[in-house]
Amino acid sequence: MGDGLLEFIVNTVKIALIFFAVVSTVPLLVWVERRGSAFMQNRLGPNRVGPLGLLQLAADAVKFIFKEPFVPEAADKALYFMAPALCLLPAMLTFAAIPLSTPFTVGGHTFKMQVTDINVGIVYIFAVASLGVYGILVAGWSSSNKYSLLGALRASSQMISYEVAMGLSIIGVILKYKTFDLTKMIGAQTGPFNFTWQGHNFEPLSWLPNWGIFFQPVAFILFFTAGFAETNRLPFDLPEGEAELVAGYHTEYGGFKFNMFFMGEYGHMMTSAALITILFFGGYALPWAGGGPVQVQEFWLSHSTWLSQTLSLSASEAASVLTMVTHLACFSAKMGFFLFVYIWVRWTLPRFRYDQLMDLGWKTMLPWSLANLGATTALMFFARYNPL
Amino acid sequence: MTVEDLLFHSFAVMAVLSALFVVFNRNPVYSALFLALCMSVLGAMFFTLNAYFVAVAQITVYAGAVMVLFVMVVMLFDLKREAEEILKFSPVTLAKVLAAALLCGFLVGTGWLGVTAVKGNLALHLAPSATAADLEKPIDGKIPRMEEKKETSPDEAREPLAKVSGNPDEDLTAAEEARLVENATVPESRVGGGLEEFGSTVTLSRVLFSKFVFAFEAVSALLLVAIVGAVALARSKGGTHHVS
Numbered sequence: 165m166g167d168g169l170l171e172f173i174v175n176t177v178k179i180a181l182i183f184f185a186v187v188s189t190v191p192l193l194v195w196v197e198r199r200g201s202a203f204m205q206n207r208l209g210p211n212r213v214g215p216l217g218l219l220q221l222a223a224d225a226v227k228f229i230f231k232e233p234f235v236p237e238a239a240d241k242a243l244y245f246m247a248p249a250l251c252l253l254p255a256m257l258t259f260a261a262i263p264l265s266t267p268f269t270v271g272g273h274t275f276k277m278q279v280t281d282i283n284v285g286i287v288y289i290f291a292v293a294s295l296g297v298y299g300i301l302v303a304g305w306s307s308s309n310k311y312s313l314l315g316a317l318r319a320s321s322q323m324i325s326y327e328v329a330m331g332l333s334i335i336g337v338i339l340k341y342k343t344f345d346l347t348k349m350i351g352a353q354t355g356p357f358n359f360t361w362q363g364h365n366f367e368p369l370s371w372l373p374n375w376g377i378f379f380q381p382v383a384f385i386l387f388f389t390a391g392f393a394e395t396n397r398l399p400f401d402l403p404e405g406e407a408e409l410v411a412g413y414h415t416e417y418g419g420f421k422f423n424m425f426f427m428g429e430y431g432h433m434m435t436s437a438a439l440i441t442i443l444f445f446g447g448y449a450l451p452w453a454g455g456g457p458v459q460v461q462e463f464w465l466s467h468s469t470w471l472s473q474t475l476s477l478s479a480s481e482a483a484s485v486l487t488m489v490t491h492l493a494c495f496s497a498k499m500g501f502f503l504f505v506y507i508w509v510r511w512t513l514p515r516f517r518y519d520q521l522m523d524l525g526w527k528t529m530l531p532w533s534l535a536n537l538g539a540t541t542a543l544m545f546f547a548r549y550n551p552l
Numbered sequence: 553m554t555v556e557d558l559l560f561h562s563f564a565v566m567a568v569l570s571a572l573f574v575v576f577n578r579n580p581v582y583s584a585l586f587l588a589l590c591m592s593v594l595g596a597m598f599f600t601l602n603a604y605f606v607a608v609a610q611i612t613v614y615a616g617a618v619m620v621l622f623v624m625v626v627m628l629f630d631l632k633r634e635a636e637e638i639l640k641f642s643p644v645t646l647a648k649v650l651a652a653a654l655l656c657g658f659l660v661g662t663g664w665l666g667v668t669a670v671k672g673n674l675a676l677h678l679a680p681s682a683t684a685a686d687l688e689k690p691i692d693g694k695i696p697r698m699e700e701k702k703e704t705s706p707d708e709a710r711e712p713l714a715k716v717s718g719n720p721d722e723d724l725t726a727a728e729e730a731r732l733v734e735n736a737t738v739p740e741s742r743v744g745g746g747l748e749e750f751g752s753t754v755t756l757s758r759v760l761f762s763k764f765v766f767a768f769e770a771v772s773a774l775l776l777v778a779i780v781g782a783v784a785l786a787r788s789k790g791g792t793h794h795v796s
Contacts, residue, residue: 172555243581283752284604291595291608296789298588298623305581305627313627320624324617344605344753 170273178279183497186259186295189223190430193503200504201511222517231419236307236398248424250416251299257292259436261285262346262438264495265448266457268488269481277488285346287340289439290331293394296432297323301414303425307416315412318402318518323394325522326400328392329529332475336540337443340379349376350447361397361547373451377444378455382536386529391436395429397506402521437502441495449496454472463489559600567593577712580626605753 195218202209234245260279267276282288291441297320304316338344341352357372358365359379377384393400409496414425441447448529453459465485472482516524570590577583591614600606760768 168555240581243585246569284608287608287612288604290610291616294612295592297616297620298585301620301623301627302585317624317628320620324620505784 172321174273174275175279176463179277181258182259186256186434187427190427191225193430193433194224195221196504197507198508200507203305204508204511211405213349220231221352228420228423230302233421234416235266236416238308240306240308244416245421247299247303247306248345248428250302251296251298251428252424252431254296254299255428255435256291258435259291259431260440261288261346262435262442263350263447265488265492266461268484269272270477270485273482282345282346284332284344286349286443290327293435294327294426294431299425299428303417304413307413309416310325311410312413312415315404315409315415318409319396319413321343322396322400322402322525326390326393328531329386329525330394330531332530332533332537333386333390333539334443336383336536337376337380339537339540339544340376346442346447346517349442350449351456353446354453357483362549366488369422371452373446375444375446380444380536380540384440384534386533386536387443388440390508390529391440393508393521395432395436395506397429397514398510399516400521402470402518403517418453433503433506434499437499437506439516440502441498445498447498450490450494457487457491460490472538556600560597563593563597563600567597581623584619584623584626588615588623591615591619605756 198220199209199211199217201207210220213219213223235241261282263276263278263281263285265277267274269275300319300323301316304312304314304319307313337349341349343349343352353374353376356367356370357373357374358367358379360366372378392398396404404414410413414422417425449456450460461483464486465479468479468482468486471477471486472479475482477485562779567590570593574583574590575587577586592611595607595611598604598610612630
């Protein structure tokens, strides 16, 4: 019973911690976005409130909370209030399946650095992410505003279209790793670049890490592009094209309700940055650490006496904690880079026209992802064929 | 009451309530949204049974794809006129009501048959000789025993049903669904260490592409025919836009 209670408490704490970590990264990203865009456009950006303008975040948060909650007269009240939550929830739920680091052991208990370890992690993320459309649709319909409805229709058709290409693009990756499990995918990307061809193992470039992007470059481009469309960000931010639709599906939302849509968008962005890291860039594993997480653990086993003495832990436990911290830092760095790329692209590329967007989704990305799937299947078949 | 029980009962109540709201709600948008909720809750139930892939497929296919299109279409139409139409008395309305009543009778009948069948099979298959060790047998190319005993666990019990009728959720109402699942709950002693293996995609696809391969292919052919038929119907009437 004690173990059950401990598990319950640990899981609750983990859920709360990861939720707050995601939510509190959002203002930081907003700051990076505003300062970054200012830098790219040769402006200064918010630099008055606090050092480097960092306290602007607090000012914004206070403004969001204390704004007057305005509800349109003709709105469907129940759905109008539910929509922001429907938007935020899937974004937060998808992050629950992301393995952030290696598990660590303290006091005989092993703690995993993710909310729940599902053996079909990648499919779970896609399933829950596909529920995000409801929030947008409900928001657009319940506001009873033509701009909201049009924005919602644009957003949902865009998300559905790009979900197809996105889903098909990663099947090649899944075939390569032979698993749906995100942790096992990371495990498959450790060590130097190597592959097996007809019974022989090749290691042509030993300085290259064994990352997914070198095996599935087309899948990476498709997944990365579809990620922008899924998060409704530039160059695919037609749902909220200001010149045409005021602000799209959240035209009638202000204050904290708008903030929830905002956090939902950034949550989706973080999940797709994390997924790109895991699928194509080795996840939390350190590149050029030949043996992967095991080697990091061995390194810390001989260098962790200072921690085990100060915290009175056993050597292996202290090593596992330090390994976890190393990998968490590695994962954050990789994920942070892709989050920055998201922001970078937003302030670099102009917006698509709607027919161009649909053409790109259905007539370019879908055939390419199907071709990638076909090519991967053929290659894997011939790779397994052994002439001897 | 364990946490699993608590989760199961709350999900069951939610599924039944949302299914009832689908039927009794006047607003079609709410009905569609409640149906999506019902599908998601059924998916969550599969999660509590360690059948992760079935759960995720349930959510993706029904809540994530099918119901999104439903909600989108319903939101675009002005359905007030249709709502008044159905309350007017005319021969067409009578035919509609009769058809609905027949469908209800059919659903209740099949549901009842399904429940009794599962009850009978449970008594047959839950022999005391079967232990947790049976579940843990390694899979070496041939179908493990737990698949041959259909009632090892609820979603396994559902699998053959699903393959024969195409979609079990359409044949059973949510209430019966919940009852069916409840009747087939695995006894504590039979839940061995094989649960990880049991819900995995490897196990599932092994059964799907060996034992049930004919049913699987038949259902996919049926779905293809339905899609082609729907496209043909839509085209012959001149698309979705009425010329007034």
